[in-house]
Amino acid sequence: MNSSAVSTVIVGTLTDGATLSLIAAGFVVIYRATRVVTFAQGFFMVAGALIFVALDGIGALGLYGSLVIAAVLTGVISAIVFRGVLTRLIGVNHLVTTIATIGIATAGLAVCDIVQGDQTMILRNEPLGFRVIKIAGLPFTPIDIFTIGLAVVVFALLLLGIQRTPIGLRMRAVADRPTLAAYTGISTGRISALAWGLAGATAALAGAAYVLTDQPAPETVYALGLAAFPAILLGGFDSIVGAIVGSLILALIQNIAIYNFSGQWEDVASYGVLLIVLLLRPQGLFGSSEVTRL
Amino acid sequence: MNESVHQTARRWRDYLGPALLALAAIIVLAGGDAVYMYQLALVGIYAIAAVGQQWLIGRTGQASVGGAAFMGIGAFTATAVAGHAWGVFPLPILAAAVAGGVVGLLLGLTTVRLRGLYLLLSTLALEYIATFVMQEYEGQNGGEFINFPKIGAFTFGQGERYNLLLIVVLLIVVVVVQNLYRSATGRTWSAIRQNEEAAEVAGINVLGWKLIAFVGSSAITAVAGAMYAYQLQSVSYQTFSLDLAISILCMVYLGGQYRISGAILGAAVVTLLQFGLQQLDDTGSGGLSSWLTLNGPTLDTAIYGALLVLIMLFEREGIAQLLANLRDMVAAQVTRFRGESA
Amino acid sequence: MTPGATSGDGINVSGLSVTYRNGATGCHDVSFKVEPDEILAVLGRNGVGKTTLLRGIAGFRAVEGVHVHGQVALDGTQLSRNPGKASKAGVVFVPERDKVFPSLTVQEHFRLVNVRGRDAIEPFGFPPLSNRWTSRAGLLSGGERQMLALAMAWAQHPKLLLVDELSLGLAPVIVGQLLQKLREMAERSHMSVILVDQDAVAALRVADSLLVLDHGEVVWRGASRDTTAAELGTHYLGTGV
Numbered sequence: 062m063n064s065s066a067v068s069t070v071i072v073g074t075l076t077d078g079a080t081l082s083l084i085a086a087g088f089v090v091i092y093r094a095t096r097v098v099t100f101a102q103g104f105f106m107v108a109g110a111l112i113f114v115a116l117d118g119i120g121a122l123g124l125y126g127s128l129v130i131a132a133v134l135t136g137v138i139s140a141i142v143f144r145g146v147l148t149r150l151i152g153v154n155h156l157v158t159t160i161a162t163i164g165i166a167t168a169g170l171a172v173c174d175i176v177q178g179d180q181t182m183i184l185r186n187e188p189l190g191f192r193v194i195k196i197a198g199l200p201f202t203p204i205d206i207f208t209i210g211l212a213v214v215v216f217a218l219l220l221l222g223i224q225r226t227p228i229g230l231r232m233r234a235v236a237d238r239p240t241l242a243a244y245t246g247i248s249t250g251r252i253s254a255l256a257w258g259l260a261g262a263t264a265a266l267a268g269a270a271y272v273l274t275d276q277p278a279p280e281t282v283y284a285l286g287l288a289a290f291p292a293i294l295l296g297g298f299d300s301i302v303g304a305i306v307g308s309l310i311l312a313l314i315q316n317i318a319i320y321n322f323s324g325q326w327e328d329v330a331s332y333g334v335l336l337i338v339l340l341l342r343p344q345g346l347f348g349s350s351e352v353t354r355l
Numbered sequence: 356m357n358e359s360v361h362q363t364a365r366r367w368r369d370y371l372g373p374a375l376l377a378l379a380a381i382i383v384l385a386g387g388d389a390v391y392m393y394q395l396a397l398v399g400i401y402a403i404a405a406v407g408q409q410w411l412i413g414r415t416g417q418a419s420v421g422g423a424a425f426m427g428i429g430a431f432t433a434t435a436v437a438g439h440a441w442g443v444f445p446l447p448i449l450a451a452a453v454a455g456g457v458v459g460l461l462l463g464l465t466t467v468r469l470r471g472l473y474l475l476l477s478t479l480a481l482e483y484i485a486t487f488v489m490q491e492y493e494g495q496n497g498g499e500f501i502n503f504p505k506i507g508a509f510t511f512g513q514g515e516r517y518n519l520l521l522i523v524v525l526l527i528v529v530v531v532v533q534n535l536y537r538s539a540t541g542r543t544w545s546a547i548r549q550n551e552e553a554a555e556v557a558g559i560n561v562l563g564w565k566l567i568a569f570v571g572s573s574a575i576t577a578v579a580g581a582m583y584a585y586q587l588q589s590v591s592y593q594t595f596s597l598d599l600a601i602s603i604l605c606m607v608y609l610g611g612q613y614r615i616s617g618a619i620l621g622a623a624v625v626t627l628l629q630f631g632l633q634q635l636d637d638t639g640s641g642g643l644s645s646w647l648t649l650n651g652p653t654l655d656t657a658i659y660g661a662l663l664v665l666i667m668l669f670e671r672e673g674i675a676q677l678l679a680n681l682r683d684m685v686a687a688q689v690t691r692f693r694g695e696s697a
Numbered sequence: 698m699t700p701g702a703t704s705g706d707g708i709n710v711s712g713l714s715v716t717y718r719n720g721a722t723g724c725h726d727v728s729f730k731v732e733p734d735e736i737l738a739v740l741g742r743n744g745v746g747k748t749t750l751l752r753g754i755a756g757f758r759a760v761e762g763v764h765v766h767g768q769v770a771l772d773g774t775q776l777s778r779n780p781g782k783a784s785k786a787g788v789v790f791v792p793e794r795d796k797v798f799p800s801l802t803v804q805e806h807f808r809l810v811n812v813r814g815r816d817a818i819e820p821f822g823f824p825p826l827s828n829r830w831t832s833r834a835g836l837l838s839g840g841e842r843q844m845l846a847l848a849m850a851w852a853q854h855p856k857l858l859l860v861d862e863l864s865l866g867l868a869p870v871i872v873g874q875l876l877q878k879l880r881e882m883a884e885r886s887h888m889s890v891i892l893v894d895q896d897a898v899a900a901l902r903v904a905d906s907l908l909v910l911d912h913g914e915v916v917w918r919g920a921s922r923d924t925t926a927a928e929l930g931t932h933y934l935g936t937g938v
Contacts, residue, residue, distance in 0.1 A: 168663075171656040
């Protein structure tokens with residue numbers, strides 16, 4: 062590969078990795094707090110993207126305002142979904158809860174499709190422009206920088222929040238030993254709802270980032286949500302750091318595959334990775350051994 | 356003579372299967388327009404696929420979204436075989452079954468150590484990899500065509516003839532699977548579903564039986580794919596998407612994951628939802644009608660997605676169980692009535 | 698022992714029954730009282746329903762397949778079935794397994810129950826915990842973990858402390874120290890303690906009164922000074938102590 066190809070792959074890896082890691086982090090937060098393997102992140106991506114585009118269409122909030130509100134609203138939707146459906150399935154086996162998330166995702170995506178109608182999701186104008194910015198000799202577009210920056214900020218907040226705040230401490234306690242947490246007076250229901258809310262918000266941000274980059278149809282956005290699974294598995298279901306690393310590695314493999322072969326190879330490469338991880342090291346790079354007992 | 360509720364219910368159930376089959380044959384022979392016949396054909400095709408997938412998912416407890424992949428494998432194999440002069444009916448179908456079985460075996464061997472959700476994820480991988488292979492194949496060979504099956508001069512053409520053939524295939528599949536389930540081997544798969552470790556300890560060769568379930572289930576699903584190819588007369592990798600896989604999963608759970616009738620029921624419900632919405636559309640007026648035309652298929656998806664959630668929440672054994680409860684209630688009433696008038 | 702030195706009627710359990718949906722009975726129609734300052738030991742063979750009894754008092758989460766009947770009153774007020782609410786009402790449960798959070802440090806455990814700084818736990822002199830302030834609980838020894846669990850429980854100012862199998866897996870010397878601490882805690886803060894333990898000898902040393910369970914029902918009740926471990930062993934516990 063020549064150097065311009067290398068640059069393209071690196072930039073692609075960082076940007077795609079950023080988007081994937083937002084989705085994956087949400088999944089991990091949900092898994093740690095409630096032990097649910099959710100297929101619904103894709104749906105929250107789409108919902109968030111739709112809300113973002115709608116808010117942007119109204120124009121009153123500006124780019125960042127629309128982004129934040131879209132994230133918050135999607136987080137609320139996610140928390141409601143959790144309270145409405147998942148709380149009734151506590152203690153039931155994991156497969157059932159996952160199938161329920163598949164049902165939610167299917168129905169939710171269909172509703173988004175209907176709302177969106179025939180069109181792909183297009184922003185009112187191009188808020189970030191297209192000029193190429195060189196950083197360390199690598200060619201970034203403003204959207205690339207935005208996406209990466211977004212991921213960095215989100216992860217900084219997330220990791221700091223979980224490690225340093227009282228509520229983060231309670232989340233870690235619930236993730237570690239949920240029953241003991243309940244006996245210690247922690248409201249596990251509220252913590253779990255918060256976890257789902259956070260996951261919905263990060264998914265929404267990922268969806269919005271995708272809309273900024275492209276003009277996708279809802280299905281395409283949802284497919285990206287599923288594409289995060291290889292990254293999640295690679296990193297380990299219960300590790301946020303794993304989500305970041307797994308996403309970057311997957312994005313790298315995807316970009317190399319696309320460069321060397323063609324767009325069609327992206328999925329095969331990703332799912333090939335998934336299979337290899339499943340067969341060789343199901344707990345992923347950073348997951349705890351508890352994860353294999355699914 | 357007074358029968359117990361159980362006996363009454365069971366008698367009804369034994370008559371029910373043949374009765375429904377007769378009903379199905381009558382419906383098909385009664386005829387209808389092309390769209391109607393097509394919808395019935397789809398029900399039949401998906402019913403075969405659902406019965407196949409249910410063997411793996413419901414009876415043996417191995418989660419899978421591989422339904423679409425195996426249908427695709429069956430469809431492409433059948434089309435390829437039928438393209439040759441020696442590929443006369445029923446060879447394409449048999450070839451599809453073999454292809455499906457082989458890939459199913461491979462899947463089983465690769466994922467033998469995986470359980471539950473990990474297995475589900477690996478079938479997700481299968482879906483994408485299979486789609487890729489089909490896409491490449493299609494790219495190399497262009498779109499291939501397959502004609503309706505024929506024996507000698509008799510063609511099972513579009514409409515009644517094809518649908519009757521479909522019923523025959525479905526019948527064969529159901530009879531085979533039902534006999535398997537009712538035998539001791541059927542209980543073996545149930546035992547594996549309930550507790551793999553316990554089954555192992557009890558001396559069951561879990562690996563062997565799981566592989567058989569993988570092979571059989573995949574072969575049947577591939578047969579469904581072959582029949583689908585005949586119906587569409589040409590296949591593309593795009594038909595066998597994750598959407599299809601999830602809708603087959605929904606059929607299995609919606610209908611009832613533990614009963615063959617459940618699989619058929621689920622296939623009917625999911626397929627006919629769309630048809631029903633279309634009927635609504637035709638009789639409706641103006642705004643609603645055009646909205647339904649535009650959004651019918653998606654609304655259908657939203658509905659069965661929601662139904663899946665409801666089933667998981669409230670009746671994990673699906674609609675078939677709800678109907679069975681209804682049947683028991685009615686049987687109880689009838690028995691009481693008979694008892695009172697005796 | 699000065700009962701009634703502070704507020705509280707203690708705990709009053711009446712007709713507590715816990716059954717599982719599969720038909721198995723946890724415990725059946727258990728009734729007893731525990732005063733403030735009093736330590737009640739619940740004894741019995743494995744599987745007779747001792748843990749179920751404790752959990753029935755602490756409040757089961759709405760777990761599938763469990764039915765709890767009967768009343769539990771603390772200082773005259775009925776307790777709810779929600780473990781979160783029960784803990785706010787002053788009932789703290791130290792379970793047999795999973796009694797600490799392995800990935801949290803000792804310091805974080807205390808922060809979880811609103812204790813800042815090591816000084817707050819000094820009154821009971823849990824020096825080993827002071828030394829391991831920043832260690833993760835998963836790395837502590839069995840005795841240290843039990844100590845942490847007790848300290849964390851006490852920091853929640855319980856009116857009723859439930860301890861399940863304190864002595865399991867611990868050396869007798871450590872068990873003795875822990876039970877002594879328990880005694881001090883009970884007297885210091887006038888809390889009631891219900892202790893479930895397989896080690897009848899150790900339990901008898903520290904308990905004021907006893908409850909013996911067999912097949913989920915109470916088969917002996919009384920003051921600890923009225924019996925010996927040997928007697929209990931032969932008649933009820935199936936052990937020849």
